[in-house]
Amino acid sequence: MLGRGLKRKLSDYEENMAGLSSAFDSSRSLPYPLKRQLVLNMCLTKLQTYKMLVEPNLHRSVLIANTVRQIQEEMRQESNQQPVNICPGIAPSSHSYTGMESSGISLQLPSGISQQESSCCDLRSVEDPIENSLLIVSDDDMSSAISSILKDLDFVEDISPPTCLVPTGDDQPKFLESTGLKLEDDRQDLKGAECVFGSFEISNSTSYLKDLAIDDIFEDIDTSMYDSDFSCPPLMPPRSPSLAAEEPLKNFPSCNSSSASNIQICRTDLSELDHIMEILVGS
Amino acid sequence: FLGAGGGNDIQWCFSQVKGAVDDDVAEADIISTVEFNHSGELLATGDKGGRVVIFQQEQENKTQSHSRGEYNVYSTFQSHEPEFDYLKSLEIEEKINKIRWLPQKNAAQFLLSTNDKTIKLWKISERDKRPEGYNLKEEDGRYRDPTTVTTLRVPVFRPMDLMVEASPRRIFANAHTYHINSISINSDYETYLSADDLRINLWHLEITDRSFNIVDIKPANMEELTEVITAAEFHPNSCSTFVYSSSKGTIRLCDMRASALCDRHSKLFEEPEDPSNRSFFSEIISSISDVKFSHSGRYMMTRDYLSVKIWDLNMENRPVETYQVHEYLRSKLCSLYENDCIFDKFECCWNGLDRQVHIVMTGSYNNFFRMFDRNTKRDITLEASRENNKPRTVLKPRKVCASGKRKKDEISVDSLDFNKKILHTAWHPKENIIAVATTNNLYIFQDKMN
Numbered sequence: 128m129l130g131r132g133l134k135r136k137l138s139d140y141e142e143n144m145a146g147l148s149s150a151f152d153s154s155r156s157l158p159y160p161l162k163r164q165l166v167l168n169m170c171l172t173k174l175q176t177y178k179m180l181v182e183p184n185l186h187r188s189v190l191i192a193n194t195v196r197q198i199q200e201e202m203r204q205e206s207n208q209q210p211v212n213i214c215p216g217i218a219p220s221s222h223s224y225t226g227m228e229s230s231g232i233s234l235q236l237p238s239g240i241s242q243q244e245s246s247c248c249d250l251r252s253v254e255d256p257i258e259n260s261l262l263i264v265s266d267d268d269m270s271s272a273i274s275s276i277l278k279d280l281d282f283v284e285d286i287s288p289p290t291c292l293v294p295t296g297d298d299q300p301k302f303l304e305s306t307g308l309k310l311e312d313d314r315q316d317l318k319g320a321e322c323v324f325g326s327f328e329i330s331n332s333t334s335y336l337k338d339l340a341i342d343d344i345f346e347d348i349d350t351s352m353y354d355s356d357f358s359c360p361p362l363m364p365p366r367s368p369s370l371a372a373e374e375p376l377k378n379f380p381s382c383n384s385s386s387a388s389n390i391q392i393c394r395t396d397l398s399e400l401d402h403i404m405e406i407l408v409g410s
Numbered sequence: 411f412l413g414a415g416g417g418n419d420i421q422w423c424f425s426q427v428k429g430a431v432d433d434d435v436a437e438a439d440i441i442s443t444v445e446f447n448h449s450g451e452l453l454a455t456g457d458k459g460g461r462v463v464i465f466q467q468e469q470e471n472k473t474q475s476h477s478r479g480e481y482n483v484y485s486t487f488q489s490h491e492p493e494f495d496y497l498k499s500l501e502i503e504e505k506i507n508k509i510r511w512l513p514q515k516n517a518a519q520f521l522l523s524t525n526d527k528t529i530k531l532w533k534i535s536e537r538d539k540r541p542e543g544y545n546l547k548e549e550d551g552r553y554r555d556p557t558t559v560t561t562l563r564v565p566v567f568r569p570m571d572l573m574v575e576a577s578p579r580r581i582f583a584n585a586h587t588y589h590i591n592s593i594s595i596n597s598d599y600e601t602y603l604s605a606d607d608l609r610i611n612l613w614h615l616e617i618t619d620r621s622f623n624i625v626d627i628k629p630a631n632m633e634e635l636t637e638v639i640t641a642a643e644f645h646p647n648s649c650s651t652f653v654y655s656s657s658k659g660t661i662r663l664c665d666m667r668a669s670a671l672c673d674r675h676s677k678l679f680e681e682p683e684d685p686s687n688r689s690f691f692s693e694i695i696s697s698i699s700d701v702k703f704s705h706s707g708r709y710m711m712t713r714d715y716l717s718v719k720i721w722d723l724n725m726e727n728r729p730v731e732t733y734q735v736h737e738y739l740r741s742k743l744c745s746l747y748e749n750d751c752i753f754d755k756f757e758c759c760w761n762g763l764d765r766q767v768h769i770v771m772t773g774s775y776n777n778f779f780r781m782f783d784r785n786t787k788r789d790i791t792l793e794a795s796r797e798n799n800k801p802r803t804v805l806k807p808r809k810v811c812a813s814g815k816r817k818k819d820e821i822s823v824d825s826l827d828f829n830k831k832i833l834h835t836a837w838h839p840k841e842n843i844i845a846v847a848t849t850n851n852l853y854i855f856q857d858k859m860n
Contacts, residue, residue: 148744148745148747148748149744149745151744151745152741152742152743152744152745153741162690163690165744166690166691166744166747169744169747169748181499181500181501182500182501185588185589185607185608185638186607186638186640186657186697186753187753189635189636189637189638189657190657190693190694190697190753191694192636193636194690194691194693194694197690197693198690273633274633278632
């Protein structure tokens with residue numbers, strides 16, 4: 128019988144997320160961009176989980192998508208105002224947008240902390256400026272992630288269904304093509320039997336949905352905080368951190384120019400972030 | 411705060427608790443809605459298992475004038491069953507989202523109950539007599555041999571043990587693509603509305619095969635969706651007026667006389683955001699989970715995650731009153747987001763029809779519930795727990811310690827149990843009797859009668 132959704136089992140991942148969110152709530156010294164990145168990651172995790180449900184909750188999905196858009200907009204404004212990176216040690220007040228180059232900074236963790244300790248923070252070598260700049264989540268990819276989720280919600284609700292949103296392949300172009308079809312069907316709005324059977328026919332070749340690899344949609348998004356060790360729902364193919372680093376590389380050639388200045392920033396920030404990470408990992 | 415002993419303040423006492431004592435809660439027993447009927451004599455609950463349980467108040471016992479009648483089980487029936495939508499490969503939950511009573515017109519009682527997709531009109535009727543003395547049938551139903559019939563008699567009604575029967579009289583199905591969150595009966599008592607995330611439909615109680623779509627906020631392109639409908643209600647007196655609330659904290663008032671599709675509101679109620687309280691979660695906590703008109707129809711109340719707001723229908727740009735339900739949670743929003751508690755949908759209710767008293771009530775965590783007196787501006791926090799179950803003993807007010815040194819009898823925010831949430835409360839329409847639902851128990855409290 129098709130279940131209502133996948134049960135999230137309590138895992139190391141969840142415990143670590145709980146630790147991070149209470150750190151968010153209680154710590155005043157957490158820099159604003161780090162907080163923002165944390166919230167963004169939580170949002171994307173939730174959206175990702177909802178995508179795997181047979182019937183995602185529309186209300187929650189919309190609220191979370193709006194939060195992602197809001198953060199996205201903020202980051203976009205920041206990068207418009209400040210193309211070059213700036214001084215560290217910003218007060219985490221909501222009014223100071225002269226922040227560091229947003230998420231480019233937030234996950235530069237010192238290589239000293241061992242991988243085993245923190246299962247939810249993927250660690251990058253500080254010495255690798257290219258990798259550092261790859262932690263930036265691109266606007267377009269976030270937008271497309273939100274779009275695809277909302278489109279899927281529509282698809283699930285208003286048109287004939289997938290049997291299951293299980294990603295089995297890497298066929299992203301096919302998915303986008305079929306998305307166009309779905310929108311057309313949606314406008315007919317399932318009034319007559321012919322519409323029902325029409326859309327049933329199209330979706331009968333549900334391969335485009337089975338081909339949907341969630342990872343492909345999210346591949347350009349920074350999932351380092353929760354990617355590595357935790358027991359993700361088994362539907363997602365495992366990805367090694369190095370692979371995750373390499374692929375975005377292809378998509379961010381423009382970031383190389385700013386990478387040099389990143390090194391300066393991350394070195395001066397090291398001790399501060401080091402300290403924060405010790406608190407977080409220790410808790 | 412209320413209950414401190416002021417002359418006119420209500421002093422709440424435990425009266426009854428219904429439900430299993432077990433700590434291990436069966437999922438089907440989780441209460442999902444609570445509603446008094448128009449006289450207050452009947453109290454209905456719906457649960458996650460699709461059942462409706464109706465309690466009836468005993469007639470007041472003349473000898474026991476110190477307490478009002480107790481509520482005892484009157485009828486239990488399975489309102490909705492789990493369904494499987496084969497076309498969409500989706501299971502439709504049988505959980506009862508809302509129950510609304512119709513005013514009583516004859517001996518029978520009628521209520522509407524709804525799950526995510528289907529609304530049903532149930533007739534609850536009593537049978538306490540049965541005909542006896544048929545000519546051709548024995549009492550047990552067997553047919554008599556006609557040749558043995560020598561005289562004719564007229565069957566008569568004789569009393570029998572009371573039997574309460576519930577039968578579905580109308581089934582209003584297939585009108586909602588999204589999940590129904592509200593139903594509301596019009597003051598004409600002939601029509602009602604049902605609202606899902608994106609649409610609101612108008613039904614006639616007699617007609618099940620069609621409904622009118624009166625609000626549709628679904629964008630042509632779902633990618634543009636940023637707002638959903640969270641609750642809707644008809645005005646108590648004006649049969650062409652209704653309101654619906656949204657996930658962005660706005661309320662729209664619509665007049666059905668203006669056009670067939672009420673996509674353009676007559677009024678838009680929205681409070682500008684307080685910049686000092688801005689956070690990543692501002693929008694999420696502004697989502698309205700319940701909207702209720704006052705009895706007069708002059709005001710309406712909305713509940714969002716942290717507060718209750720009273721709006722004057724004549725003033726759109728801000729509420730006239732705001733009450734903080736659990737402001738101490740504002741600094742815990744990230745954790746509450748992480749564990750999904752931030753999406754909990756609390757309801758709210760007005761006190762019964764009493765021109766002197768104006769109190770609003772809503773639930774919180776740790777099995778606490780809150781009341782705000784609009785006249786005195788005082789508030790009180792009470793707890794629904796079996797430990798307080800001595801009838802006629804006044805409930806002790808609770809206090810949450812937000813920060814700093816915790817006083818004796820206070821509870822610190824970190825010790826609150828977020829699994830014990832009171833989402834559903836109801837107030838008797840005429841008396842000071844309240845029904846408070848914890849996860850799987852129903853508590854009934856009354857004011858102390860002297």
